[in-house]
Amino acid sequence: GQSLEQPSEVTAVEGAIVQINCTYQTSGFYGLSWYQQHDGGAPTFLSYNGLDGLEETGRFSSFLSRSDSYGYLLLQELQMKDSASYFCAVPLISSGSARQLTFGSGTQLTVLP
Amino acid sequence: NAGVTQTPKFRVLKTGQSMTLLCAQDMNHEYMYWYRQDPGMGLRLIHYSVGEGTTAKGEVPDGYNVSRLKKQNFLLGLESAAPSQTSVYFCASRERGKRGTGELFFGEGSRLTVL
Numbered sequence: 001g002q003s004l005e006q007p008s009e010v011t012a013v014e015g016a017i018v019q020i021n022c023t024y025q026t027s028g029f030y031g032l033s034w035y036q037q038h039d040g041g042a043p044t045f046l047s048y049n050g051l052d053g054l055e056e057t058g059r060f061s062s063f064l065s066r067s068d069s070y071g072y073l074l075l076q077e078l079q080m081k082d083s084a085s086y087f088c089a090v091p092l093i094s095s096g097s098a099r100q101l102t103f104g105s106g107t108q109l110t111v112l113p
Numbered sequence: 114n115a116g117v118t119q120t121p122k123f124r125v126l127k128t129g130q131s132m133t134l135l136c137a138q139d140m141n142h143e144y145m146y147w148y149r150q151d152p153g154m155g156l157r158l159i160h161y162s163v164g165e166g167t168t169a170k171g172e173v174p175d176g177y178n179v180s181r182l183k184k185q186n187f188l189l190g191l192e193s194a195a196p197s198q199t200s201v202y203f204c205a206s207r208e209r210g211k212r213g214t215g216e217l218f219f220g221e222g223s224r225l226t227v228l
Contacts, residue, residue: 008153033216035217040150040201040222041221041222042117042203042219042220042221042222043156043203043217043219044219045216045217045218048216087155087156099144099161099163099169100146100158100161100171101146101158101217102158102172103148103155103156103157104155105153105154105155106155
């Protein structure tokens with residue numbers, strides 16, 4: 001089977017740094033993606049890690065450790081607009097192909113003033 | 114820049130009624146997906162398509178059918194709606210290949226209530 005675990009809720013104050021963790025169990029692995037969703041709207045792609053280490057995109061960074069089956073999304077200089085749900089996702093590998101993407105249950109981030 | 118467009122955005126059905134959700138993308142993507150999202154359960158894959166004329170089952174396919182007659186359109190059908198199908202449905206598309214790393218582009222969602 002395939003499963004992803006992430007915390008259901010995280011709360012932080014404006015200007016702070018917050019880390020959202022994701023652990024996964026998969027048969028085969030190509031990489032870990034992160035998506036953001038505001039108020040039930042369309043999820044949008046944030047980042048992808050195919051190799052171990054940190055990927056930085058502005059205030060957001062994403063980290064992957066394949067040996068630990070673990071990754072995290074780091075949000076710096078938090079702003080009110082960062083209040084949203086964040087999902088980690090991994091491809092489902094079948095017969096060498098990775099056509100499906102499996103999502104975690106999501107982490108609701110609340111940024112307080 | 115329409116991207117992925119879903120219609121309708123809202124619908125209320127009675128148990129046993131049928132309906133079709135339409136997804137259209139203008140990015141010439143090969144792969145298209147239908148997900149459902151329920152509170153606390155994230156996005157679960159219903160069906161997907163890797164090209165015109167092809168469809169495949171996802172994680173939760175029961176009670177749904179799909180068709181991909183044209184590359185840009187992916188239809189999701191409910192033949193006999195049940196209250197358990199009350200959910201928000203998202204369509205998504207992406208480029209072919211890239212070993213699952215390609216970015217998924219989502220529509221704004223279709224909110225379905227079955228009474």
